[in-house]
Amino acid sequence: MSLSEQQSLKQQVTLLELVDRVLNKGVVVSGDITLSVADVDLVYVGLRVLLSSVATLEEPRERISTAGAAR
């Protein structure tokens, strides 16, 4: 993986980790849940796009390691 690909992967994972923390972690003292289902779906569509981008970035690296193992 090139340096720019690594940087891009790092940025995407960081954004994914940020959204995951803000929406799914953190303390819930109580209060009304003000997220609507549609809103949450929208955010998770975004998360899946991010995840599949990460997977796409993985492919060249896997091909390289497979080629290396065959030698």
Next chain:
Amino acid sequence: MIHLYGVVEELEALPPVAGVGAGPLERCRVEGLDLVVSREARDGGEVTQAALLSHANVVEELMARSGAVLPARFGHAFTDEQELADAVRTKAAGLARTLNLVRGCLEFGLRVLGGDSAAENGSGQLSGRDYMQTRLAVERGRRRLARELHEPLAELSRASARFGGASSDLRQSAYLVPRQDADAFGDRVRLLEAGHPDLTIVCTGPWPPYSFVANGEGEA
């Protein structure tokens, strides 16, 4: 609506940033706990990128200025001060315990991608017995790898948490690390990266301790 950002300790002054929906930050005190909130005229909680980033930004700023922060989860809002105070009062003891857990610590996230996919991809041509033996070997390898990656980092951590299913090749975990050990933690991640060139290891952080505040019950 009142939007809660977190419970703070030893916060000298509110950060000079606006909250969700551009509302100014305010402090309020309930049962000896120091809360940071902002108000919105309309029904809040709309999930926009701007709202999420505003919430995260305020929590980051609080983290930089406080002895301890319990970050609040986005998407729960209170209709008035009374509702907020009642909710905090019922959880006050647990919140105080959780502040003790996270005081002086930073959170780091770890995602590990890759590993044994090549072994699994070749399993289509195997007999049932060979397939099961291959799967067993892969599973053992995964567990060994998980230990190799986890143990050096856990040694430096006050607490750790693992997310995602055991069968996933995408490992996701979080570590609660004392501030003074953050550099050593980074060094160990770099060592793991050097020792596992076949894996993509992404360490993120430092984060506020989102993954260790649970429901304010004092558990990690």
